[in-house]
Amino acid sequence: MTLLLSIIIFGVYSAALLAIGAVGFTLQFGVTNVLNLAFGSILTACIFAEYGLTGHSTNIWIAMAVGAASGAVISLLVGHVVVGAFLRRGATGFGIAMVTIAISLMVQFGLEAIQGPYILAYAATTHATMKIGGVVLSSGQLTTIIVAVLAMVAVHLLLRTTKLGLAMRATAADVSLTRGCGVSPARTRAVAWLLSGALCGLCGVLLGLGEGSFSSSTGSDFFITLAAAAVLGGIGKPSGAMIGALLIGIMSQAAAAVISPSYKTIAAWIILIAVLVLRPQGILAEFAAERELVA
Amino acid sequence: MSGMKHRTWRAAAPGARLALVGGLVGLALAACGTSSPSGGSPSAGGSSTLEVAAFSPFTGPNAPYGYFQYTGCVSAVRVINAAGGVLGHHLTCTIVDNRGEPADAVPAANNMLASSPHLVGIVDGDSGLMSATVPLFNQAHIPDLSAGGDVQFDTSSYPYFWRTTPGDDVAGYTLAAYVKFGTGFTRVAAVFGNDQAAQGNVPGLVSGARHLGLNIVDKEAIALDQTTYETEVQRILAAHPQVIVTESDPQTAGVLLGNLKQAGWTGPIVGTSGTLGVDYDKAAIAALGQAAYEAHFVRIIQYAQQSGAAWQTWKTALLASGKLVKNPAGDETAIYAELPYDHTMMIALAMLASRSAAPATFNPYIQKITQGSTVVHTFGQAKAALAAGKTIDYVGVTGQISFDKYHNSGGLWAAENPVTNLPVKLVSAQDIATAEGH
Numbered sequence: 001m002t003l004l005l006s007i008i009i010f011g012v013y014s015a016a017l018l019a020i021g022a023v024g025f026t027l028q029f030g031v032t033n034v035l036n037l038a039f040g041s042i043l044t045a046c047i048f049a050e051y052g053l054t055g056h057s058t059n060i061w062i063a064m065a066v067g068a069a070s071g072a073v074i075s076l077l078v079g080h081v082v083v084g085a086f087l088r089r090g091a092t093g094f095g096i097a098m099v100t101i102a103i104s105l106m107v108q109f110g111l112e113a114i115q116g117p118y119i120l121a122y123a124a125t126t127h128a129t130m131k132i133g134g135v136v137l138s139s140g141q142l143t144t145i146i147v148a149v150l151a152m153v154a155v156h157l158l159l160r161t162t163k164l165g166l167a168m169r170a171t172a173a174d175v176s177l178t179r180g181c182g183v184s185p186a187r188t189r190a191v192a193w194l195l196s197g198a199l200c201g202l203c204g205v206l207l208g209l210g211e212g213s214f215s216s217s218t219g220s221d222f223f224i225t226l227a228a229a230a231v232l233g234g235i236g237k238p239s240g241a242m243i244g245a246l247l248i249g250i251m252s253q254a255a256a257a258v259i260s261p262s263y264k265t266i267a268a269w270i271i272l273i274a275v276l277v278l279r280p281q282g283i284l285a286e287f288a289a290e291r292e293l294v295a
Numbered sequence: 296m297s298g299m300k301h302r303t304w305r306a307a308a309p310g311a312r313l314a315l316v317g318g319l320v321g322l323a324l325a326a327c328g329t330s331s332p333s334g335g336s337p338s339a340g341g342s343s344t345l346e347v348a349a350f351s352p353f354t355g356p357n358a359p360y361g362y363f364q365y366t367g368c369v370s371a372v373r374v375i376n377a378a379g380g381v382l383g384h385h386l387t388c389t390i391v392d393n394r395g396e397p398a399d400a401v402p403a404a405n406n407m408l409a410s411s412p413h414l415v416g417i418v419d420g421d422s423g424l425m426s427a428t429v430p431l432f433n434q435a436h437i438p439d440l441s442a443g444g445d446v447q448f449d450t451s452s453y454p455y456f457w458r459t460t461p462g463d464d465v466a467g468y469t470l471a472a473y474v475k476f477g478t479g480f481t482r483v484a485a486v487f488g489n490d491q492a493a494q495g496n497v498p499g500l501v502s503g504a505r506h507l508g509l510n511i512v513d514k515e516a517i518a519l520d521q522t523t524y525e526t527e528v529q530r531i532l533a534a535h536p537q538v539i540v541t542e543s544d545p546q547t548a549g550v551l552l553g554n555l556k557q558a559g560w561t562g563p564i565v566g567t568s569g570t571l572g573v574d575y576d577k578a579a580i581a582a583l584g585q586a587a588y589e590a591h592f593v594r595i596i597q598y599a600q601q602s603g604a605a606w607q608t609w610k611t612a613l614l615a616s617g618k619l620v621k622n623p624a625g626d627e628t629a630i631y632a633e634l635p636y637d638h639t640m641m642i643a644l645a646m647l648a649s650r651s652a653a654p655a656t657f658n659p660y661i662q663k664i665t666q667g668s669t670v671v672h673t674f675g676q677a678k679a680a681l682a683a684g685k686t687i688d689y690v691g692v693t694g695q696i697s698f699d700k701y702h703n704s705g706g707l708w709a710a711e712n713p714v715t716n717l718p719v720k721l722v723s724a725q726d727i728a729t730a731e732g733h
Contacts, residue, residue, distance in 0.1 A: 256530075
């Protein structure tokens, strides 16, 4: 029973971290049509920024605020300024993806060049804990889950009930139509980069605080699973990313508990392949005409 | 194809001919200037600087091990050059970053061998890369003095491969011996990362546990760099171990140890030599707090001296290396820095003893300098003894070296405080032999 509870509780915790990042990643792709492969490195940069700006603070609330703000700024710079410059010159699809890979490598190795190959660690803290049927959950983990839920609700409400959300969904569906309706696609995309970056930074600092230490490759390592969650749910669909994250989080923990911890990562990819074989568009995405990256 | 004219040599523009000839001449000169390490090695009496390569990861998660290699090498080179060098040559220590992955290590090795005409030796220590790179070094006839633990090399047939640290399987037996004779506990949980280096300890631990009557109640091969190991921790604790034996990379360890603490584990944790390093300490302290880390964690590692002429010389050279090394004060007792120090010394002494800087000539002397009649502990002592016509037995910082027919030499082991690196308890050769079933 304890093991089953552990699978569920820590599956949800893993999913919470994945969901925040995956929603940010897929939301940005959905609106801007840009496959941002620098997302993981931006996530790392946000952890570094928070660590440096707050003096290694382990206060989760301060960390989240600084992380989200850092992520928003960095993401806007990357997306609107750098990637935007290439877009205005007519770069498309594969070219833009390569630009984001270049940005990712520059950020990662730039951080390593500044910091060195060593990890950075937070001071040890003793969290308050709560016991749920034999499973011990820390206050930090519980906060992460709650923050993830609130963030997902906020994103959902933004997209469904606000004009901005409507503009984002419209831009994602048909750019020329939104122009005709008086909505500025450029401004909408800028907001998407900001929001995506904020979620990226939030995910990053929660990941860094949760693990207690980080390095210049932390975000890149995490990005692969995060992207898998986004693809699983249907790329461009924030609600799909939430479901994808939950599925991967729980199934990874289940694989570790039932089979072997070595199968944790493999389980995530088996799920992804299995779902895509049955539904190539992902769990929630509508099956539409092939979507061209950065048309 | 109509309309295309194929120009002959005679018809080609003079400028093009000149460029072609110039290019060929340049290539020929370059070929003459670049000699292969095996065929065109530096000879005694020349004035070129000889190169010892620290072939290790200097970027990526295993970068701390690379800097250990460089620290030891640089410190040894300082001592050697201060004593006049070797056969009229000064030595230098160069960094060759293999990034810790075979896919990167092989090109890095090939590039190093092709572009280093004065390369006389290699010091390395990454278990996971040895099977890919040791054959290359041997093919190039460059002595490779290794601290890597790949068990395949317990019975090595490579004449240019030398190792002064036991294979990971012996490390595993030592873990079992410490648990049995050092703690008295019998119920063991083995929690190792699923990478090759960490898993190399497991067969020896399992076999040793069987010989010693220990019960491995849980064995986990954990995926690296996960956000949580709570489920794995539940599996471990459900087996009711008395002691946990572990190795993983620093970030994995930080999460694992934090999750163990959160779940209420207050028992002893025994780490392997793979847990040595500033990064592992940082991550573990972040997870447990320094007091708890020092109280509950010991590291089983090859023991090196902390006094005597060899250690004093090493310490002096280390502290004098200043900006060249990352953590001089902290590395005084770091075995992974002391090993390459002795390895570099041995390369230099083998050259002196053979009176040749040609690797193919001095390679057999790497063993001979540990078998002579005059015990020496420093480069200065050795140089004086050789100059007086004596044979030497170099006993350096890491103690007596005794190569078997496979070019392997074991050593002393100890359970050390993870922060101070000072021994808490020695693990005797007898206990290790009992674990091995002898």
